[in-house]
Structure formats: structure tokens, C-alpha cells
Ligand SMILES: Nc1ncnc2c1ncn2[C@@H]1O[C@H](COP(=O)(O)OP(=O)(O)OP(=O)(O)O)[C@@H](O)[C@H]1O
């Protein structure tokens with residue numbers, strides 16, 4: 001506790017770093033997963049390869065990916081871009097399936113009705129299918145957010161400063177306080193992101209919070 | 215006018231859903247496609263707005279080959295209603311109804327006004343406009359579906375079993391209102407159902423299809439009942455064809471009898487006097503609208519509504535022979551009550567008089 005109060009500024013700074021490193025990949029990953037998920041539902045033949053292929057990405061160990069990134073991207077080993085790109089890959093791995101499932105959950109008669117009214121394919125996607133897929137996509141996004149927060153800490157092993165640095169620091173000095181604070185801060189951050197996504201998803205789906213007529 | 219010329223649809227996999235269909239749906243009329251499940255009704259309907267492309271043959275709307283038109287523009291000019299309503303769950307009722315007007319580039323205020331107007335037109339409280347579809351009953355959703363299809367006032371409407379997901383009472387209401395609306399709007403409608411009674415009730419003409427999308431018979435309901443083309447059509451039409459056919463036969467002048475009446479609230483003694491020995495006497499209100507039959511011998515005091523036998527149906531003068539016959543058969547006095555347009559008593563008719571009117575009709579006559 002005393003250690004924590006003495007290092008408030010440092011913990012706050014690490015937490016911000018951590019949040020940025022987790023959040024950017026989440027957003028970028030979502031933006032990339034949407035077209036991929038759309039392709040998977042639009043062209044049946046692509047469904048299995050896309051879902052299996054992106055799912056496979058998630059099985060690459062994170063440390064290995066962090067170390068491989070500089071070789072692929074030509075960046076320095078300490079460059080945070082490595083972490084961002086690696087986490088974007090994980091996010092895509094988690095979200096392509098979610099987006100495809102979300103789009104698949106849109107009732108067929110609603111899509112048919114939209115088509116029958118002369119709503120073109122593109123407009124139908126943005127104005128009907130994607131909004132109706134929000135609840136499913138948001139559920140996947142919450143998993144990805146928590147997963148990202150936890151994977152970011154691994155990057156501490158490479159010396160990229162974020163909450164994980166508290167673990168390496170505490171471990172090196174055989175000092176428990178920073179480790180405990182780091183764990184707590186990670187949990188707070190994960191919870192905050194989880195709640196934020198939940199809140200945004202609720203705001204985007206007002207029709208789900210109505211009294212259902214029987 | 216919508217015309218199919220030798221239209222065939224073979225799905226990938228080899229199912230022939232529609233086989234060489236030729237038929238015309240006249241302007242301003244309701245053409246019903248009816249037939250057993252899987253006979254290609256939905257496929258035929260969706261080929262009209264090109265949600266399904268025919269394998270061969272042509273479909274023309276007012277002489278224009280639909281395959282030469284832009285599909286989305288074509289569809290914006292054709293109302294489409296499906297069984298489940300197919301409403302957008304994430305849009306309010308008003309926004310649902312305003313969909314096509316907005317696509318057509320109407321300004322928002324005009325589209326909203328129009329949506330409001332349609333809500334009332336299909337018999338819904340405008341208060342419902344702000345709700346989401348899941349806050350409406352099935353019957354209400356179906357009305358919204360109809361309102362949405364009508365929003366841009368398309369000359370053509372395609373309806374795929376629009377009333378089959380609601381209970382029978384609501385279905386009957388929706389059908390009646392649909393006929394009333396069509397009476398005002400005169401749309402060219404192609405209506406799909408597998409319910410033969412619905413087909414008979416709504417269709418100006420009815421196309422009976424058999425599996426494989428083959429036209430078994432295309433005729434008015436009366437003609438179908440009077441003269442089914444083959445066993446398939448006859449079986450599909452079901453029993454009681456003779457009796458049901460009377461629904462389409464306008465009653466000629468029937469020999470009406472004056473019926474003695476008592477006013478609601480009269481004493482039983484007065485009623486007995488008017489009945490003059492008859493077991494039953496007809497009770498009317500101040501406007502001479504028939505309320506029901508009373509049996510003075512079994513009553514005492516004043517005649518009130520609870521005393522009335524209400525089993526008898528009421529037919530309109532100039533209505534169908536079926537309605538007149540049914541009125542006579544269902545009245546406890548066996549005297550069928552006939553009323554004018556305003557529901558006021560004109561007289562009563564006996565079953566035997568209706569029957570002789572039926573017998574005087576030429577055999578196989580069709581309205
Ligand atoms: N997309 C499709 N691919 C392959 N076959 C199809 C397809 N859609 C329909 N069919 C087949 O075509 C035939 C006609 O189907 P359609 O949906 O037009 O029938 P329907 O008369 O509307 O039936 P129902 O009363 O059950 O709605 C059926 O045998 C059906 O299995």
C-alpha cells in the first residue's frame with residue numbers, strides 16, 4: 001500500500017500505456033474483422049477456411065509473435081508497434097468468427113424484406129445487418145478486450161513499459177507489492193473496458209431494452 | 215398488369231419449382247396463387263420482383279420485361295408483404311413504414327407524415343409509431359407490414375401468406391380490412407396462400423398450382439367451385455362446394471315477408487300479443503335493427519338483451535344466396551332475417567323460398 005501511494009504517478013502512466021496498447025489493436029482488429037466476417041457469410045465456400053485460418057492465429061504463443069514481429073515488420077525489438085500488430089492479429093483471430101456469427105444471426109426474413117424493398121446490398125449491410133449483429137459482436141469484443149489486456153503484460157518481457165513491467169520489476173527485486181498492484185490495475189482496466197463495451201453496445205441497441213409484448 | 219409467359223425456374227440441384235407457368239394478373243385485381251406446400255408459389259412471387267431470376271420465360275409488368283429493369287428500382291415500385299412481417303427489429307414502427315419513401319428520396323417530414331397516415335389507414339393507434347416491432351402483437355406487426363408495403367403507393371403488391379401466422383379471429387379481421395383497403399386503392403395484387411378458403415374470399419381470380427409449379431386452373435372463385443377442371447382441383451377445393459359456391463351467387467329478388475317485431479324493453483305480454491300464437495318473435499332496437507329472437511311463453515317482465523336468442527345470422531338484401539340460406543337455417547324461427555345497407559330490418563325469408571330461387575338458376579351458373 002505504501003509502495004502504491006509512493007508510485008501513483010508511475011502506475012497511472014503504466015496503466016495508460018497498457019490501455020492504449022490494448023485498445024488500438026481492439027479497434028483496428030474489429031475494423032478488419034468486419035469485412036472478413038462479411039466475406040465468410042457472403043461466400044459460403046470461404047466460411048470454413050476463414051474461420052479456421054483466423055482461429056489458428058490465436059494458437060501462436062504471444063511471446064513468439066512479439067519476437068517475430070520485428071523480423072517481419074523490420075521494426076526495432078522495443079518498438080510498441082510490434083505489440084500493436086501482434087494484438088491486432090489476436091483480435092482478428094477472435095472476432096472474425098464473432099462477426100460472421102453475428103451477421104448470421106440476423107433473421108433471414110428481415111434480410112429478405114430489406115431486399116424486397118429495394119435496399120441494395122451495401123446499404124443493407126450497414127443499415128440492417130450490421131446494427132442487428134451488434135449484440136453478438138459486442139459479446140465477442142468483450143472477450144477480446146479482456147484477452148488483450150492480459151496479453152499486453154507479456155510484452156513486459158521485451159521491456160515495453162506497461163502494467164506488466166510491474167510484474168518483471170517486482171519479480172526481479174523479489175518484492176510483492178508492485179506485483180499485487182499490477183494485477184489489481186490489470187483487473188480494473190479489463191473491467192473498465194468490459195463495462196465500456198457493454199455500455200456502448202446497449203446504447204447502440206435501444207430496441208433490445210423494450211418490454212416485449214406477449 | 216403482370217404477365218408470366220412460359221416461366222420456368224429450376225433450382226441448382228435440379229428441383230423444378232415452376233414449370234412453364236403462363237398467367238396474367240390483371241390491373242387493379244387480386245390474383246391468388248394457391249396450392250399445396252412446395253408447389254412453387256413463393257418462387258413464382260419472387261420472380262416478379264426479381265428476388266429470384268427465372269431460368270427461362272419472361273415476366274412483364276405493364277408490358278415491360280422485368281429482366282430489363284434495375285432490380286432495386288423495380289422493387290421500390292412493388293410492395294412486398296411476408297408471413298412474419300419481416301419488420302426491422304431495430305427501427306421504430308414509423309421508421310419501418312417510412313423505409314421505401316426515404317429510399318426514394320422523399321424528405322423526412324413528408325415520409326413521416328405519410329407513415330403516420332398509413333398507420334391510421336391500417337387501423338393502428340398512432341401512439342404505436344414510436345414503438346419497436348417487438349412491442350407489438352403479431353396481428354399489429356402484420357398490419358405494419360402492410361402499411362410499410364403501401365408506403366410509397368406502389369401500383370403492384372406481392373403478398374406471401376401475409377395472414378397465416380395469426381390466429382383465426384385476427385386473420386379474419388385482417389382479411390376484411392385488406393379487402394376494404396383494396397376497395398379504396400385498387401392495387402394490382404398477387405397474393406400467395408395455401409388456405410383455399412382465404413383464396414376464395416380474397417381472390418378476384420384464383421390460380422390453383424400443383425407441385426412442380428404447374429397451373430392446374432385459373433378462374434374466378436365461383437367458377438372454380440362450380441366447375442373444377444380436374445380431380446386435383448376438386449380435391450383441393452374440398453367439400454361443400456355446392457353450398458360454398460352460393461357465396462358467389464347474388465340472391466335474386468327473394469319473396470320477403472313482413473315480420474312482426476317488438477321493441478327491446480317491451481313487456482312480455484305485448485310481445486306475446488304481437489307474436490300472435492307464434493313461438494318466436496323478433497326483437498329490434500329503436501332503429502329497427504334486429505337484435506335477436508325472443509320466446510314470450512318462457513319469459514316474464516320486460517324483454518331485455520339477456521333474453522334474446524342470438525344464434526341466427528343476418529343477411530343483407532342483395533347479398534349472396536349462401537348468406538340468405540344461412541340466415542333462414544340458423545334462425546330458431548326458421549325465418550331468415552334480411553336487412554338493408556344500414557342494418558335495418560327489411561323482412562324475413564324462408565329456406566324453401568331461397569331453395570326455389572337456387573333451383574330456378576340455370577345449372578352451372580356462375581356469378
Ligand atoms: N433456394 C432453393 N434452392 C433449391 N430448391 C428450392 C429453393 N427454394 C425453394 N426450393 C424448392 O422449390 C420448390 C418450390 O418452393 P416454394 O418455396 O416456391 O414453394 P411454396 O409453394 O412457396 O411452398 P410453401 O407453401 O411451403 O411456402 C420446393 O420443392 C422447394 O423445396
Ligand SMILES: [Mg+2]
Nearest residue numbers: 255256257374
Ligand atoms: Mg412459400
